[in-house]
Amino acid sequence: MTEQPRDFLADTPENWSVxxxxxxxxxxxxxxRADDVVMPDGGTARRDYQVHPGSVxxxxxxxxxxxxxxEQxxxxxxxxxxxxxxxLLDVPGENPLHAAQRELYEEAHVKAEDWRVLADVxxxxxxxxxxxxxxxxxxLSEAEGERFAVFAEEADMRHARVPVADLVRGVLAGRLHNTCLxxxxLALQAARAGDGLAALRPANAPWPARPFPA
Known part of the structure; x- marks a missing residue:
């Protein structure tokens, strides 16, 4: 087996003809959106997919x-x-850090001083x-001012603070299913076991999937 260079394992942009x-x-x-995409064998195949603004x-x-x-x-x-x-990234080109800070305030009435990127998926x-x-x-600290007014599904939310170890066990046992959680x-545990949290990317690291102004 040919040994691969250490940095070969990276997703690469590619755009097949439509x-x-x-x-x-x-x-x-x-x-x-429905696209007719040209396949490697020269034929075409229909690909139907959701077009989404992105999330944090x-x-x-x-x-x-x-x-x-x-809980929602x-x-x-x-x-x-x-x-x-x-x-959601409600505003096209919105800085994802700003959106994340907004969501943390709106959904948990919490603010944070130290921000890093865990994963892009x-x-x-x-x-x-x-x-x-x-x-x-x-x-973390309590956000200032009144709590954000909730409605629809958010009016029924429950809030909690749960030890990391309990969440990891819940994911691996099949009790917790949310993708982002x-x-x-799991990324947090991997970072701790690897190069440490200080090695995580900064909060404003480039995000090619959803570019934003520097």
Whole structure:
């Protein structure tokens, strides 16, 4: 087996030719696109996928090694899921750090002084172009002012602070299923076991999937 260079394992941008495209549905925040894509054998294949603005999520870690989590009803899967604070990139080109700080305030009424990037992921690349940046937020404190007014599903949220170890066990036991929570807590454990949290990327690290002004 040929030994690969150490940095070969990286996703690479590529754009196969599209012979036809349409948007059969456009919703409030997302839509559906249908592309006829030229395959390597010369034929074409229809690919239908969700067009998504992108999201941010925040693993907020307190001084007792607990993570801020919320429980929210998710209708497509007919479950209440324990999650970390997260939300859409509502404004095109929005700085993801600013969006993450907003979501942490709105969903948990918490602010943080230290921010790092834990992971950048595509949530379901076979059927959606959604990209999510998961942040690590530390040095937490209560946000100032009144709590953000909640509505719809958010009016039924439960809040908790749960030890990292309990969340890891919950993910591995199949009790916790939210993508951002699972990615966040497992990435945190991997970072601690590897080069340490100080080696994580800075909060304003480039994000090619959702570019933003410096």
């Amino acid at each position: 012979t036809a495209t349409s948007t059969p549905y456009t919703g409030k925040k997302t839509g559906v 999520a925040v693993l907020a870690l307190d001084e007792q090694d607990r993570v801020v989590v919320i 009803y998710r209708h497509p899967v007919r479950h209440k899921l324990w999650e970390i604070p997260a939300g 595509y949530t379901s690349p076979g059927g959606s172009d959604e990209a999510v940046r998961v942040f690590l937020a530390r040095e 699972a990615v966040g807590v």
